[in-house]
Amino acid sequence: MSMNSISSNDSMSRTVEPLDVPRGLAGVVVTQTALGDVRGREGFYHYRQYSAVELAQSRSFEDVWHLMFQGELPDAAQRSAFTERTAALRHLPDEVRTALPAIARASVLAGPLAGLRTALSLFGAARDFRPVYDLDPDRRRADALAACAVVPTLLTALHRLGQGLEPVEPRDDLAYAANYLYMLTGSEPGPAEARAVEQYLISTIDHGFNASTFTGRVIASTGADVAAALVGAVGALSGPLHGGAPSRALDTLDAIGTPDRIDGWIRERVLAGERIMGFGHPVYRTADPRSVMLRGIAQGFGGPLVDFAVQVETQVEAILAELKPGRELHTNVEFYAGVVMELCGLPREMFTPTFACARAVGWSANVLEQAADSKIIRPAARYVGPVPPQPVPPVAD
Structure with a gap:
């Protein structure tokens, strides 16, 4: 894009009269989505056409992940293929694995969620994630699957390293939630604990246009890569008013x-x-x-x-x-x-990181949906500072 076209676009944006909107954009509709919605007055929310709570009560995490990414609940063959594919993606590239001890040391006070920002960025670089603007839908989805699959591996490894313990390698034979608990504790969880955590994870995959989801979509709207969008979403989640x-x-x-x-x-x-x-x-x-x-x-x-x-x-x-x-x-x-x-035996410092494991799927589904629309999110602000233009004062002697 030429500088002239940039100047022209900026000039046009400045001539648009800003609308009066609520603080924090509360209730403002900013886009259309097929992923789900929250109906607060009814106490109801859904993923696509299904009640999120009913999904949590009757389906596996992998089933709902498939629903969010593919637009439909899987049949038996699709479930098997999707579960096998995502389980194989849990393992870390060597470049990331060897860097984790340093990341854990640097973020020992801030915790695993802070370390995840660095680790996810490194993972995207190691896996050669490219801007979503330059990719076809299949490659975007492949990048998003890979990123979602390693978030639990990264978080549990960072936590254990911060505790002076060795990371636990993921097991491909365990379901998503059971594998997460296994990597966190080093022991295979009981079925009741694994199912309880799985139901919690399903219930928190997505929840409307919250701050972190909106952040991820804004970044995706620039055409940036999947890892960049997820790192931004994690940053928004780390705020105590959102995920703590x-x-x-x-x-x-x-x-x-x-x-x-x-x-x-x-x-x-x-x-x-x-x-x-x-x-x-x-x-x-x-x-x-x-x-x-x-x-x-x-x-x-x-x-x-x-x-x-x-x-x-x-x-x-x-x-x-x-x-x-x-x-x-x-x-x-x-x-x-x-x-x-x-x-279920999770340490308290891992409560919000556990939430991030689930929400990474929702963020990624939103990133994929946003990437299909090449329009950058570029709102306006109402200037309320001193009236311009004023003369620039001379440099004092």
């Missing part, structure tokens, strides 16, 4: 401690204007369907932690209804996600 709450919700349970402290502890914080981690959602105006499903999974395990969590949920919702009448504030996905992951 599952462990913080458990920290709330720890801070409350016992049932007799629930009322006083919660009231004090609500009256002080503090946020109660694990409660409230910017989209849902009724119960978060993910939380409802995960509560059922947690109750299937049972035990003191689950009983206490249910007590806290009941009392917190009653207190919030009393102190904030007219507002619908219920548990969100993070509250029982933390409980389920704790019961």
